[in-house]
Amino acid sequence: MVVTIGDVARAAGVSRSTASYALSGKRAISAEVRQRVNDAVRSLGYTANAGARALATSETKVIGLLAQFLEDEFAPAMLQYMLGVSDTARELGYDILLATEADGARALRRITDSRMVDGVVLLNVAQEDDRLDILRDAPQPGALVGLPGDCSELDVFDLDFEEAGRMMVDHMHALGHRELILVSQPQHVVERGGAYVWRLQDAALEQARVRGITLHAMYGESRQPAVGQTLNDLLDAYPGATGLLLNNEAAAAALPSVLHTRGLTVPKDLSVIGRYSDEFARLFSLPFSSIESAPDRLGRMAVRQLVRRIESPEGRNEPYVVRFVSPELVDRGSTGVPGPSRADT
Amino acid sequence: MVVTIGDVARAAGVSRSTASYALSGKRAISAEVRQRVNDAVRSLGYTANAGARALATSETKVIGLLAQFLEDEFAPAMLQYMLGVSDTARELGYDILLATEADGARALRRITDSRMVDGVVLLNVAQEDDRLDILRDAPQPGALVGLPGDCSELDVFDLDFEEAGRMMVDHMHALGHRELILVSQPQHVVERGGAYVWRLQDAALEQARVRGITLHAMYGESRQPAVGQTLNDLLDAYPGATGLLLNNEAAAAALPSVLHTRGLTVPKDLSVIGRYSDEFARLFSLPFSSIESAPDRLGRMAVRQLVRRIESPEGRNEPYVVRFVSPELVDRGSTGVPGPSRADT
């Protein structure tokens, strides 16, 4: 019922090894034999058994993708990283084994120990991430999206969140703003080790100090309507603030209706700049300029590096890389020179 | 370097077959030997090679998941189906091979022909879906989420969109509404074979006829701000309409700001009912009552049936099922008795 390379060989009148070589091209084969083998493959509908090939070659042509859907984090953002990884893997000839279970360390151990994959990509890496020690001990290479506290023996890719924080502040400062509010992810995310939150925030605070301007940094909620309330409270608490920085998807999504309710116009009454992906902005139809978080680019870079390490013999021993993507500001017209302070109106 | 069952056997002082049986429990093993084998496994850190096991048993313990991210469709909705499938598969002992490429038929053929999976779940199935013939010819069973035109030899799971359409109309009718607007997905989705769109719409139209009320059925855009404009146009065009039915995520997401701009209050000025998942409502903080689309339940049902077919010997020949999930209305308070028609104000 199931056709094997033996069937192909028989149909082509050659040995199994010749059939195999004809298909792999790993040694010279006469044009005629190659033709007969290819014909046999076609007429029998042969495809190599992946498990058998993996056993013989120690290559699965599968990459493990470890996603983490954490509470208080924005699931659709994760999807974009996943698609970046998946698309790039396919281009490079790999399939994706997806693990979404809560216990990422266990999943990682399972798929690496059993040799189901040639390498793995970890998404949403935390400051202290219990998957990392397992990855370091694994026989397969791995690539991270997200910067952990300890990058030793790891290839790491992440947005340069510190630069993003500075860029937000500088952009506003250049326009003339002197008092800003930054709404970060919920504190819970920070406590869990979401380093990108404090990397952006700390850098923004430092840059505000350097520029001599005021920055009120706050943790926002992760859900509406609570996050909308937070935004309202902050706008009440700091009437002198003329600019709003958002490192919090839920806050960005909630802001339009908050502005509407308060009768505020962007950028006339308030300048706004966010940090999220272009796709996210499209999805939520957000009219705010933003630092593009480029999940597709990061996923792509991680897979490229991973495949390099998997496939090149030297790759395994090349020095490890920690690569930061420079933030890019997508101008959607939501920032401008500060108008009269809201405090004065 | 890599530890095999031979190493375990040697360390335990038994044969490889005994080691294997001790681990699988497929034949009686003395307590002492079992102990020695388990100790060896632990001290050596043994995990069976998945490819070798698959080759020997013809079981991969992997389920293929074919997602389709189509233009004009709402990607985060797809994610919820994926997570339902992935979580249930893991509970049942299966890993997920994820294929997201545009050419789903090719992906399906690749993973089934090469025996990478024991079965496959197809998401977002269209009326005429070129993956179905490939699935029918595949040696592995499959389960669909989404109702195709031809269900023969297939297990199919879907929301009962016709009942959903009737339910929306009846709910409004019972409250006293006599003129309604239905905004469906974009026409493009219909042309591509997104049967759920016309299943809901046709049933809603028929039910409106039965009830003797007016229903204006329209295709909406898939993106803001276009979809917001459509909503505005419709509200202008049908001032007598007192209820709005939404089978279009983008429209649901856009509606709050449209209502806000027009100064309409729900349900006083307009009753609204949507069709989307609870998770979607949470994500977008939508205050509208809705027919729950239950992606997690559907993913779970599909995997359960698939695994039943994979694992039980009779399962392979059990009659095929087409199962519709009954819609449930989640009341978020956005419908009520019609106020004075907007036309009169």
Next chain:
DNA sequence: CTGAAAGCGCTTACAG
């Protein structure tokens, strides 16, 4: 209760 051996379907040195 345990072991020796065959076999799953490939690939790849080894020989010619």
Next chain:
DNA sequence: CTGAAAGCGCTTACAG
């Protein structure tokens, strides 16, 4: 340019 054979790491009849 091609073939016979070994081997990848498992599982499972077959024998005892």
